[in-house]
Amino acid sequence: MNAWGWLQLGLYVVVLLLLAKPLGLYMAKVYESRATWAQRIGGPLERLIYRGAGVDSSRDMGWVDYALSMLWFNLVGALAVYALQRAQQWLPLNPRGMGAVSPDSAFNTAASFITNTNWQGYGGENTMSYLTQMLALVVQNFVSAATGMAVLVALVRGFVRKEAKSIGNFWVDLTRTTLYILLPLSLVFALVLVSQGAPQTFDKYATVALLQPVTYDNPKNGPDGQPLKDDKGNPVTEKATATEQTIALGPVASQIAIKQLGTNGGGYYNVNSAHPLENPTPLSNFLEMLAILLIPAALCYTFGRMLGDTREGWALLAAMTIVFVALLPITYIAEQSGNPLLNKLGADQVTSATNPGGNMEGKEVRFGIANSALWATATTAASNGSVNSMHDSFTPIGGLIPMWLVQLGEVIFGGVGSGLYGMIMFAVVAVFIAGLMIGRTPEYLGKKIGAFEIKMASIAILLPPLLVLSGTALAVMLDAGKAGVANPAEHGFSEILYAFSSAGNNNGSAFAGLSANTPFYNTALGICMLFARYWLAIPVLALAGAFARAKSVPAGSGTLPTHTPLFVVVLISTVITVGALTFVPALALGPVIEHLLLHAGN
Amino acid sequence: LRDGARLYVFFIRWTHNFAQPLSQIAYRSDVVIEGAGDVAIAEVRSMDLIFIGVFAVFFAASVVLIPILRKPDEQGTAMNWIYWLSGLAALGIFVYLLIALFKPELFS
Numbered sequence: 001m002n003a004w005g006w007l008q009l010g011l012y013v014v015v016l017l018l019l020a021k022p023l024g025l026y027m028a029k030v031y032e033s034r035a036t037w038a039q040r041i042g043g044p045l046e047r048l049i050y051r052g053a054g055v056d057s058s059r060d061m062g063w064v065d066y067a068l069s070m071l072w073f074n075l076v077g078a079l080a081v082y083a084l085q086r087a088q089q090w091l092p093l094n095p096r097g098m099g100a101v102s103p104d105s106a107f108n109t110a111a112s113f114i115t116n117t118n119w120q121g122y123g124g125e126n127t128m129s130y131l132t133q134m135l136a137l138v139v140q141n142f143v144s145a146a147t148g149m150a151v152l153v154a155l156v157r158g159f160v161r162k163e164a165k166s167i168g169n170f171w172v173d174l175t176r177t178t179l180y181i182l183l184p185l186s187l188v189f190a191l192v193l194v195s196q197g198a199p200q201t202f203d204k205y206a207t208v209a210l211l212q213p214v215t216y217d218n219p220k221n222g223p224d225g226q227p228l229k230d231d232k233g234n235p236v237t238e239k240a241t242a243t244e245q246t247i248a249l250g251p252v253a254s255q256i257a258i259k260q261l262g263t264n265g266g267g268y269y270n271v272n273s274a275h276p277l278e279n280p281t282p283l284s285n286f287l288e289m290l291a292i293l294l295i296p297a298a299l300c301y302t303f304g305r306m307l308g309d310t311r312e313g314w315a316l317l318a319a320m321t322i323v324f325v326a327l328l329p330i331t332y333i334a335e336q337s338g339n340p341l342l343n344k345l346g347a348d349q350v351t352s353a354t355n356p357g358g359n360m361e362g363k364e365v366r367f368g369i370a371n372s373a374l375w376a377t378a379t380t381a382a383s384n385g386s387v388n389s390m391h392d393s394f395t396p397i398g399g400l401i402p403m404w405l406v407q408l409g410e411v412i413f414g415g416v417g418s419g420l421y422g423m424i425m426f427a428v429v430a431v432f433i434a435g436l437m438i439g440r441t442p443e444y445l446g447k448k449i450g451a452f453e454i455k456m457a458s459i460a461i462l463l464p465p466l467l468v469l470s471g472t473a474l475a476v477m478l479d480a481g482k483a484g485v486a487n488p489a490e491h492g493f494s495e496i497l498y499a500f501s502s503a504g505n506n507n508g509s510a511f512a513g514l515s516a517n518t519p520f521y522n523t524a525l526g527i528c529m530l531f532a533r534y535w536l537a538i539p540v541l542a543l544a545g546a547f548a549r550a551k552s553v554p555a556g557s558g559t560l561p562t563h564t565p566l567f568v569v570v571l572i573s574t575v576i577t578v579g580a581l582t583f584v585p586a587l588a589l590g591p592v593i594e595h596l597l598l599h600a601g602n
Numbered sequence: 603l604r605d606g607a608r609l610y611v612f613f614i615r616w617t618h619n620f621a622q623p624l625s626q627i628a629y630r631s632d633v634v635i636e637g638a639g640d641v642a643i644a645e646v647r648s649m650d651l652i653f654i655g656v657f658a659v660f661f662a663a664s665v666v667l668i669p670i671l672r673k674p675d676e677q678g679t680a681m682n683w684i685y686w687l688s689g690l691a692a693l694g695i696f697v698y699l700l701i702a703l704f705k706p707e708l709f710s
Contacts, residue, residue, distance in 0.1 A: 068668065082653065103653050104653070452673045530660050534661075535664065538664065542668075542673070545676070546673045
């Protein structure tokens with residue numbers, strides 16, 4: 001740890017909070033049809049889209065129609081992504097001649113990208129054609145993010161409207177989010193990434209001569225294409241010398257821009273933002289990290305602005321920021337402290353002018369420990385899932401924090417839209433608990449919280465832990481689940497728990513170390529992602545409909561103010577308590593015991 | 603129906619017994635792979651039906667979830683034809699998959 005490390009962490013948080021208000025204000029104007037200059041430019045295109053799709057933009061929907069539109073739109077998206085992967089060998093923009101993606105992997109990827117999870121069981125540069133990357137994955141990066149933001153806006157309208165039957169028009173919200181928010185930001189950000197060295201081309205992969213030939217042991221394959229093994233079970237290898245290298249290219253920058261802004265996380269390359277062409281410079285690293293939390297943070301201000309009381313938005317943003325800022329140093333300190341077993345072996349883990357110190361395994365020397373810890377915390381706080389270091393190589397405590405942030409339900413910033421509506425579900429529960437404490441009818445933002453509202457919030461809060469824990473239990477019981485684990489014992493358990501946490505909360509990051517591109521994991525994780533996305537969004541929309549129909553209750557002396565520091569504390573306590581009660585036993589079997597064993601010298 | 607059931611059982615057994623990536627041995631959709639027991643051979647292409655079926659069941663079931671989550675005071679018909687159709691489709695595919703899993707001989 002040094003001053004520069006802390007300075008970078010502090011700078012990140014400050015810049016993020018400074019940008020939250022202007023962007024949040026702009027987004028509020030978009031949703032309230034007051035973004036005059038943007039609508040003047042994009043208006044003709046917007047109207048053309050409605051005309052082409054046969055959408056009546058003036059018709060507001062009830063929550064049932066809104067939810068149905070969301071589901072049908074996403075079903076069509078799922079089938080399109082699946083079909084594009086299965087048929088890519090016959091389609092254009094495939095200079096490498098990539099074959100069809102296997103059915104189980106195509107299913108997993110389709111489920112992953114429509115749900116904004118962007119878990120990747122495949123390696124992008126070895127599996128997907130340019131067309132699949134652009135038309136299947138990037139399109140879903142936009143529309144899955146826009147779907148989450150649309151559901152949030154519908155919920156906000158539920159709070160704002162009184163005795164109304166409608167909560168907006170899904171197609172209008174989807175179009176405006178994409179056209180006026182995601183596309184302009186992505187365009188600008190993609191150009192910035194190109195300026196930093198990220199490729200944006202349809203050229204074939206480049207083959208370049210190595211400066212120095214490399215000799216290595218190459219595994220031999222049998223006639224069936226499987227690796228050969230000797231009598232002792234060791235791989236049979238042969239000496240090979242590489243004199244040239246293939247550099248994967250393609251439309252990278254455009255995918256990276258929306259991958260970060262839309263909290264998608266699905267990278268163009270297999271190693272995601274640890275790849276030098278996906279994240280070329282320290283500046284691109286900082287901007288990509290900023291893009292991860294930018295829209296989720298700004299949406300808090302949008303929320304307050306649309307309510308007519310920005311203090312409500314600031315309160316939610318404060319709760320998110322406090323948890324984030326409290327957990328970030330734990331990861332940083334754990335990683336900077338290094339591995340105690342390596343000290344005994346004489347390894348130098350002390351920070352100096354020429355040595356970053358600490359645990360550098362799985363980290364890019366270009367970014368160092370502070371920026372790796374910051375990225376890991378930000379990407380798991382948001383449901384982004386992109387990585388610039390390998391979480392599997394983190395120390396047990398350094399890995400515990402990202403995993404727990406995922407398990408908190410992706411409400412600490414969370415996904416675009418989904419993070420905030422998840423936090424609002426916690427706020428509803430927090431208000432209910434506080435109401436019980438002071439003996440009054442609970443209200444939140446002028447709407448009474450009754451049995452129905454608590455049932456909907458409970459479904460949204462408790463479904464992800466159910467998916468994560470039951471999925472993990474299933475995987476550790478079945479041979480197919482255990483066979484994918486690269487490390488035995490507690491670390492292997494952490495790998496499985498992380499995978500299901502990631503899928504069951506629509507995060508998408510991987511602990512690595514787990515061979516998840518198997519039929520079992522592709523199918524099980526894919527199903528988890530579907531449930532985690534839509535069976536949360538539907539109760540949220542049901543709640544939006546109920547709030548919209550309800551009268552607005554004026555604040556009285558018994559009303560708990562929800563913009564005060566006291567409520568922020570109550571909200572944080574609710575999130576932490578639910579997260580601790582559901583996941584600490586599982587975490588004790590993984591990273592906690594691994595930490596204890598590590599410091600006991602094992 | 604028979605081929606679909608055989609494929610489904612093959613797939614379930616595969617997921618329970620093998621960790622080997624299907625993509626390694628069946629990368630191309632026209633490659634024939636070998637199964638075990640009463641399911642001898644299956645074409646990878648037909649796996650598409652299973653996964654499209656999973657999407658169909660999930661989204662149909664989600665549509666059915668909507669009227670269940672309606673608040674009692676909400677006006678309007680709770681179930682219209684689209685819910686019934688979705689529910690029946692989801693139920694039909696689900697029952698078929700269950701029978702195929704536990705009684706595959708019914709389709710032989």
